[in-house]
Amino acid sequence: MPELRKDPIIDRWVIISTERGKRPKDYPPLPPKQNSEKCPFCPGKEDQTPPEIFAFRPTGSQSNTQGWSVRVVPNKYPALKIEGELDREGVGMFDKMNGIGAHEVIIETPEHHLELADLSYKEVEDVLWVFVGRSIDLKQDKRFRYILIFKNQGEAAGASLEHTHSQLIATPIIPLQVQNELQGSKDYFHHKERCIFCDGIRQDSKGGERIVMQNELFVTLEPYAPCFPFETWILPKFHASDFAALKKEGVQALAQILKETLMCLHKALNLPPYNFIIHTAPLQNNCEEFYHWHFEIVPRLTRVAGFEWGSGFFINPVSPEEAAQVLKETCCNKKNSA
Amino acid sequence: MPELRKDPIIDRWVIISTERGKRPKDYPPLPPKQNSEKCPFCPGKEDQTPPEIFAFRPTGSQSNTQGWSVRVVPNKYPALKIEGELDREGVGMFDKMNGIGAHEVIIETPEHHLELADLSYKEVEDVLWVFVGRSIDLKQDKRFRYILIFKNQGEAAGASLEHTHSQLIATPIIPLQVQNELQGSKDYFHHKERCIFCDGIRQDSKGGERIVMQNELFVTLEPYAPCFPFETWILPKFHASDFAALKKEGVQALAQILKETLMCLHKALNLPPYNFIIHTAPLQNNCEEFYHWHFEIVPRLTRVAGFEWGSGFFINPVSPEEAAQVLKETCCNKKNSA
Numbered sequence: 001m002p003e004l005r006k007d008p009i010i011d012r013w014v015i016i017s018t019e020r021g022k023r024p025k026d027y028p029p030l031p032p033k034q035n036s037e038k039c040p041f042c043p044g045k046e047d048q049t050p051p052e053i054f055a056f057r058p059t060g061s062q063s064n065t066q067g068w069s070v071r072v073v074p075n076k077y078p079a080l081k082i083e084g085e086l087d088r089e090g091v092g093m094f095d096k097m098n099g100i101g102a103h104e105v106i107i108e109t110p111e112h113h114l115e116l117a118d119l120s121y122k123e124v125e126d127v128l129w130v131f132v133g134r135s136i137d138l139k140q141d142k143r144f145r146y147i148l149i150f151k152n153q154g155e156a157a158g159a160s161l162e163h164t165h166s167q168l169i170a171t172p173i174i175p176l177q178v179q180n181e182l183q184g185s186k187d188y189f190h191h192k193e194r195c196i197f198c199d200g201i202r203q204d205s206k207g208g209e210r211i212v213m214q215n216e217l218f219v220t221l222e223p224y225a226p227c228f229p230f231e232t233w234i235l236p237k238f239h240a241s242d243f244a245a246l247k248k249e250g251v252q253a254l255a256q257i258l259k260e261t262l263m264c265l266h267k268a269l270n271l272p273p274y275n276f277i278i279h280t281a282p283l284q285n286n287c288e289e290f291y292h293w294h295f296e297i298v299p300r301l302t303r304v305a306g307f308e309w310g311s312g313f314f315i316n317p318v319s320p321e322e323a324a325q326v327l328k329e330t331c332c333n334k335k336n337s338a
Numbered sequence: 339m340p341e342l343r344k345d346p347i348i349d350r351w352v353i354i355s356t357e358r359g360k361r362p363k364d365y366p367p368l369p370p371k372q373n374s375e376k377c378p379f380c381p382g383k384e385d386q387t388p389p390e391i392f393a394f395r396p397t398g399s400q401s402n403t404q405g406w407s408v409r410v411v412p413n414k415y416p417a418l419k420i421e422g423e424l425d426r427e428g429v430g431m432f433d434k435m436n437g438i439g440a441h442e443v444i445i446e447t448p449e450h451h452l453e454l455a456d457l458s459y460k461e462v463e464d465v466l467w468v469f470v471g472r473s474i475d476l477k478q479d480k481r482f483r484y485i486l487i488f489k490n491q492g493e494a495a496g497a498s499l500e501h502t503h504s505q506l507i508a509t510p511i512i513p514l515q516v517q518n519e520l521q522g523s524k525d526y527f528h529h530k531e532r533c534i535f536c537d538g539i540r541q542d543s544k545g546g547e548r549i550v551m552q553n554e555l556f557v558t559l560e561p562y563a564p565c566f567p568f569e570t571w572i573l574p575k576f577h578a579s580d581f582a583a584l585k586k587e588g589v590q591a592l593a594q595i596l597k598e599t600l601m602c603l604h605k606a607l608n609l610p611p612y613n614f615i616i617h618t619a620p621l622q623n624n625c626e627e628f629y630h631w632h633f634e635i636v637p638r639l640t641r642v643a644g645f646e647w648g649s650g651f652f653i654n655p656v657s658p659e660e661a662a663q664v665l666k667e668t669c670c671n672k673k674n675s676a
Contacts, residue, residue: 003657005563009522009534010515014563015653018660079653092541093534094562150645158645167645176650177348184347196347196431203430224432225343225352227647277648296648307488307496307505309565309647310615310634312514315353315417319341322356 002080002099004173013173015099017079036112040076041163043110049073053104054134056126070126071107072134078103079169086143086172100143102170106130107163115153115164117262125255127166131278132251134168135244139283144170146178146282147244154273157300174282181279182287189290195239197292200224210320212327213260217253220261222320222327229302229318230269230327234261234295241291243280258295260331265299268330272299340418340437342511351511353437355417374450378414379501381448387411391442392472394464408464409445410472416441417507424481424510438481440508444468445501453491453502455600463593465504469616470589472506473582477621482508484516484620485582492611495638512620519617520625527628533577535630538562548658550665551598555591558599560658560665567640567656568607568665572599572633579629581618596633598669603637606668610637 002017040048043066055068074082080101088097108116108127116124135147151166152158159165174182188196204210204221212220212232220234234257236250246254265274280293308314340355378386381404393406412420418439426435446454446465454462473485489504490496497503512520526534542548542559550558550570558572572595574588584592603612618631646652 007561007563008526008538010518011522012563012565012650012652014565015651016563016657017653017655018657091562093537094541148645148649148651150649152645169651171651177648178650180348180650184349188346199431200346203432223345224429225345225350225354227350227352275645275648277645298648307486307490307613307615310515310613310617310636311486311488312350312516312518313353313486313507313509314350315355317355319354319356 001084002078004097004099004171006095008093008095010176012176015079017099036163039112039161039163041071041105041107041161041165042112043068046071049105050076054130056130066110068110069123070109070130072130073105073107075103075105075167080171097172100172102138102141102144102168104134104168106134106166106168108165112163115262115266116151116166117259117266119259121252121255121259124259125251128246128251128255128258131166131168132244132246135280138168138170139244141170142284143172144283145285146171146174147280148175149243149278149280151274151276153275154300157273157275159273174285178279178282182282182285182291185290185292186287195290195292197235197294198239201235201237210324212264212324213257213331215253215257217250218257220257222324224320226316226320226323227308227314228298229316230265230272230299230323231316231320232261232265232297232299232323232327234258234297235292236294239292241281241288241293243278243293261297264327264331265297268326269299269301272301274299339422340416342435342437342509344433346431346433348514350514353417355437374501377450377499377501379409379443379445379499379503380450381406384409387443388414392468394468404448406448407461408447408468410468411443411445413441413443413505418509435510438510440476440479440482440506442472442506444472444504444506446503450501453600453604454489454504455597455604457597459590459593459597462597463589466584466589466593466596469504469506470582470584473618476506476508477582479508480622481510482621483623484509484512485618486513487581487616487618489612489614491613492638495611495613497611512623516617516620520620520623520629523628523630524625533628533630535573535632536577539573539575548662550602550662551595551669553591553595555588556595558595560662562658564654564658564661565646565652566636567654568603568610568637568661569654569658570599570603570635570637570661570665572596572635573630574632577630579619579626579631581616581631599635602665602669603635606664607637607639610639612637 004013006013046064050073052064052071052073054072056070057068061067080099080103082102084100086100131149138147148169185196210222219237223233276295276297281287281291342351344351384402388411390402390409390411392410394408395406399405418437418441420440422438424438469487476485486507523534548560557575561571614633614635619625619629
């Protein structure tokens with residue numbers, strides 16, 4: 001059973017998940033190599049994943065057979081397990097709980113050689129609808145406090161299978177980075193009675209030097225103090241704390257800007273490995289007034305020196321203004337959607 | 339001029355240092371390759387680094403010539419610049435200051451093909467004396483609030499030159515991770531009137547399952563809730579907040595346990611790339627009672643999925659008890675120094 005343990009000094013929960021198949025002696029692991037013939041995410045291999053949780057497929061077609069366009073399955077090596085009660089326990093001065101949670105994989109397309117940015121607007125929209133739908137479903141489970149949706153694209157970004165996919169982890173804890181954002185935006189709201197993200201968008205829109213693109217509902221920008229080169233955020237221009245509350249108009253507009261932002265990063269940086277994470281409100285948390293959900297996209301361009309994580313002190317060799325300029329010039333070759 | 343910018347939401351300072359030589363278009367950069375003939379850290383190439391700040395060298399020998407055993411030079415591509423006043427400025431809702439600081443390189447040995455763990459106890463001791471000496475010297479500069487000493491060993495850990503070296507960055511801010519540790523240990527002290535690190539060592543010493551090795555003054559252990567496989571800490575068994583206050587006996591004992599810990603990690607994990615960071619008290623900060631300095635060593639074994647940094651939510655596939663067991667078995671082939 002995986003275990004959640006809390007660092008007693010900085011209150012950060014860590015999943016210790018030794019059942020993921022490796023023995024300590026197996027480190028460093030070999031990089032997993034995949035081709036489409038052996039890929040368990042390809043059509044015709046539906047029996048090689050755990051049974052599907054959800055799929056977009058033609059009416060009348062059977063679960064776990066071919067024909068789907070987006071497919072959700074449990075992670076075969078889950079970091080957290082769905083069965084069981086949430087037990088908390090003290091171990092002397094330390095705290096732990098058993099590793100209850102959901103860990104799902106969203107296979108974004110049946111096509112092995114495409115990436116998310118290659119899909120049509122409609123197909124990206126379908127992927128986003130799956131994110132929304134799975135979030136709404138899992139919210140009903142009162143054991144969970146957060147739903148983390150993320151993507152590791154490319155081996156250097158942590159992907160262990162080549163076939164394009166995203167992941168969802170529902171956890172009984174709130175990730176530390178989100179906690180810090182909640183605290184920061186709450187403090188700001190307390191002083192100013194305004195959302196700090198909305199204020200940031202307003203300020204950036206005036207100067208415009210960190211804005212990459214926008215449509216009616218969303219904006220893509222480089223944040224003021226990014227940890228990484230070309231770190232890129234997509235935010236709703238309207239105030240909203242919960243990603244899963246998106247309606248049709250919002251999902252359509254988000255699909256458009258997400259696809260175009262990824263295409264732009266691909267074109268400017270020559271198909272980099274990247275991660276994205278959706279930062280959204282925790283479940284059962286009254287943060288509607290002050291929190292503002294958003295996508296954070298981080299291309300993995302630099303070998304990040306480990307001291308940066310250990311210290312929380314980042315050195316970024318590309319200013320966000322320069323990065324925005326490069327991205328804007330790249331986008332300019334096509335019609336600007338702003 | 340490099341610039342320090344503060345993320346307004348989570349109060350994290352980031353160095354934007356675009357003068358490090360690369361243009362945005364240069365990403366991803368090529369991995370730097372080195373051999374000993376071209377290495378600027380080798381003896382005889384003293385003119386290829388900025389003039390030395392300090393060196394252990396035979397009495398009477400000239401600065402910036404051969405003969406040294408440990409050598410400290412300014413980083414040729416510093417993340418922060420030593421000259422100038424510390425100016426702070428608001429940019430609308432954002433905060434910045436100019437990037438004042440020191441960025442030094444400690445070349446640990448003249449031998450190109452050795453690593454820190456290969457050096458003799460006496461040579462490791464000399465490297466530690468340099469860490470202490472440079473810290474004491476830089477403390478006098480009232481513009482600085484923190485002295486961060488770290489090592490990136492191996493390309494995967496962020497080293498850009500092969501020749502073994504550590505780095506020191508003196509900054510006008512306190513790194514976020516250290517700030518969080520200070521806050522956590524202060525809160526704990528407020529409730530218990532005891533140091534949380536001392537309590538942790540006491541608890542771990544009773545069970546012993548996370549203790550790797552110890553000598554009279556120091557202990558090497560795997561922390562209870564580590565983010566990474568084989569994350570390893572070295573802590574003084576006596577309470578002390580400031581690394582730079584170490585005296586002769588302490589430096590000797592630390593050199594012994596540091597060398598043996600690194601040798602053990604090398605042997606158990608087949609020479610992994612690694613980082614270490616010294617977590618110590620900030621300058622001009624009254625944390626003597628509650629903070630406890632320590633080394634954090636992180637082998638770079640897994641490709642860390644970027645979502646882990648973005649969320650602050652870590653999945654560790656090796657429990658610290660398993661890791662300690664593997665390391666203890668590895669060490670057992672030689673005399674146990676405990």
